[in-house]
Amino acid sequence: MKKILLLLLIATSSHCQVYAQELSNKNATKATKALYQNLHKLSKKQVLFGHQDDLAYGVGWKYEPGKSDIKETVNDYPAVYGWDLGKIEHQREKNLDGVPFDKMREYIKTAHQKGAVITISWHADNPLTNGSSWDTAHHTVKSILPNGEKHEIFKTWLDRVSVFLQSLKNAKGEEIPVLFRPFHELKGKWFWWGRNTTSPEEYKAIWRFTVNYLQNQKKLNNLIWVYNTNEFDNENEFLESYPGDDVVDVLSFDQYQYGIEGKKKFINTVKKQLDITTKLATEKNKLSAFAETGFENIPDPSWWTGTLWPAIKDYPISYVLVWRNAGYMPSTKKMHYYAPYKGQASAKDFKKFYQNKKVWFEKMLSTKNLYQTK
Template sequence: MTKKNSLLFFFMTMAGLQAVLAQKLSNPNSTAQTKALYKNLHNLSKSHVLFGHQDDLAYGVNWKYTEGRSDIKEVTNDYPALYGWDISKIEHQALNNIDGVPFVKMRQYIKQAYERGAVMTISWHVDNPLSGGSSWDTTRNTVKSILPGGAKHELFKVWLDHAATFMHSLKGSQGEAIPILFRPFHELTGNWFWWGKNNTTPADFKAIWRFSVDYLRNTKKLNNLIMVYNTNGVASLEEFMASYPGDDMVDILSFDLYQFEKKQQNEFIKSVRQALQILTPLAEQKHKLVAFAETGFEAVPDPKWWTETLWPAIKGYPLSYVLVWRNAGYSSTMKKMHYYAPYKDDTSSNDFRKFYQNKNILFERKLGTKKIYQ
């Protein structure tokens, strides 16, 4: 072999090694379908972003639990590529989740979407095990109380058992475990949840993340989870990494960020791009994926938000998915419309159809042709 060929072989080998590392899950015992999904998400993220919507099949603006219905589908004649769900209240073995979705229906929706080739992500607004309040009850030292040796550790293990039972029940038509992008303890740099930055320490957060993931993997034998680490925005690399539990416990680096006022358009775009500028090289270094796990502009008051705000914010970055929050419709408690994706009569629906035509954005129909679980 000539010197020139030797160098070429070396660089090809290194490139191949990088590719293999980039597709390696933190759980070595992951199922075949889970490994395939992770590998394919890596490959797709080089040129495509999956579009996701929370609770898409369960309800929308002015409707609930109508088989096959979706606000996204009524605008584009296609479903989202990724579906978000939340299992809050599963810890109490409740019949319905925090937003009233029956877990029986959620299971059905997840299976239907999986069989069509879509991706599932699950968050968990878990109640406060120390105070008995909601996830927004910021009683201090709750995290410490559920660590091994803590007063509520055994209770938290029971809650993990209930969550694991539900996730074990998510099966495909051949009895295989449906892969799940699991996003617990989300928005950890915010101060509104009991696991938030003002209510625990980085050391305790790392410890409870590692305990929870280890318990779900090794005690409950859940080998279909792709673990999503999630902050509220990304102010700096140091802040993002302060509570990071380790590469062996994380597969996707993600953040949440919303726009709240029209005048914030430029600020929102700048903040999203800053986050992606920080996370892209970090993910490349760690061989992880990047995701924009939650976003939106409530009631979408900007008729061109999709093509003139969201797309400019994410354009040019290797992003695995972007998910907008749920379409609850009119909220009697908040006395306003509460939705984040367009519906057929929404003023942004025309712009969303233009967004749908973007060759870099994937919805379910095109994603289904990619055979991402093989």
């Protein structure tokens, strides 16, 4: 009897483990499924470090082959590379941050070949007003839903997004898996899909339409769907606009530190939000992630080991990504960066952060083939 019960327990445990690693898209490519499963396994012990636009530019340089501010600091690259598709909807040559899409494609291929992970967001312009992502004066999402006045335009934009995503192929011609994070920071008021102009029902509807269109109409089976929010204090607020387990793979949020005096608030807020996010991810058999974070210009010399790590160390998140290193921005007349560069005030502490065996960069990640199942 005990033997039978033991076998049942093992079978049940095994079934739950497989279920926990299933993507919402049952037709996902083998490599995409493998990545999702392997990220699940890694997240129990390690967190991957990511950086936005890492290979394209940094503080004081642009488009230098093989260069990276992270590499200049710790002689290694990030494990996760973030990119953005803003302006692809207009078939522009460069994205909203000036990165040529042709270069972006090559950077993605290079990182993938080395075993790293790719995540992509989309700061789409406002299809109702032709303004930017930050044009929030109108109820835009309503206009792009089926039967909306801008629905056909939005479909055309999705067509253009799909062309780029389908062009991401490895040396064998296979589609490169992408953690896709559209309509991010949904609880904010600064994007046209934000809470001030979009009801939870509208957000759910446009998310589900986008997933259905890209997967079923455009046959994109290399996407892992990342639901991303911010400014939430409880589970109900996190899930208010949640579109459903069948169209989401990763639960994530964004949170930044503002000012030296904001250290304690940042740590406490991140812990509270990770309590909620990781609990829900476990219950829903999803991955969790800290999709965007940072402290602009990192004036705190011990921020990495004294603030970021204490905030995330107790949670099973798949990755944490800091935002881009734009350097000096003439438009704002100030420096704008979120990762250290050689000689930066927090560079020494970042080296200590890098030595943490629980934080993985590209070298350690390359010892594991995330895109294959054993």
